[in-house]
Amino acid sequence: MLRLGIAQTNNHYDYILNRQAISRAMEIHSKHSVDLVLFAEAVTTGYNCGLFTIDESKLNDTIQVVIDLAKKLKIAVALPTPWPTGNGKFFNSLLLIDEAGKILHRFDKVGFQKGEEKIFTPGELKSRCFSYKGYQIGVLICIEAECGAWDFLKPSSACDLILWPGFYGMHPGETWETANAAEYLKVKLNLKEWKSALIQATCSSSPESQHWPDKNFGGSAVVDRHGKNVFNAKSGAEDMVVIDFKNNEILEAKSISN
Secondary structure (H helix, E strand, C coil): CEEEEEEECECCCCHHHHHHHHHHHHHHHHHCCCCEEEECCCCCCCCCCCCCCCCHHHHHHHHHHHHHHHHHHCCEEEEEEEEECCCCCEEEEEEEECCCCCEEEEEECCCCCCCHHHCECCCCCCCCEEEECCEEEEECCHHHHHCHHHHHCCCHHHCCEEEEECCCCCCCCCCCCCCCCHHHHHHHHHHHHHCCEEEEECCCECHHHHHCCCCCCECCEEECCCCCEEEECCECCCEEEEEEEECCEEEEEEECCC
């Protein structure tokens, strides 16, 4: 069995506050014997569309905090974070950090929201699937779910589970079944064909939320391989969720927040 976690935390533009939120979430999930915990998009810096400059030194310090804590707690982390390109720019990435604190994989976002290109460089389309504890797990980062990244998740028979970190969730008042934003429609269509489960992680709030008045925050979704939305995290509030996954089926999904 694979025990997964969703860390639906507040998204800050303050590196210290983000480190504290990430560390607190990792400690909570570790106490519940979670194997791999997923965070929301750009959790280390706060998501932005060019509204601020990323401090590479502070970013590196934050990533190192996560690496050290993963090793200490013996928990693997799917960490969405900016990643330096080496020429002063950044990818919008997801790092897979194992329980020994080693970065095993990095996936760079290829499809952008308007404005992201001001600060992020598109990644290269390549395999978006990795093996972990006997499972094949795919990665899609937020709105790139609309684009050809699906083609790089390997054949559907090889992808047991998809991790989908993002910034915001569904529109206010929507459910998984009624959500009609382009990325949701594409996800639901492909899940129906692929028979893969999906774990979504969004932030619970953000200082940038004022720029997205028509969006909702929180409500991270757990969807089984039959396309059924079996659980949602709290809307507009921090929440920690644990999912037990075995033989391609979600056995249980529940909040472990107080």
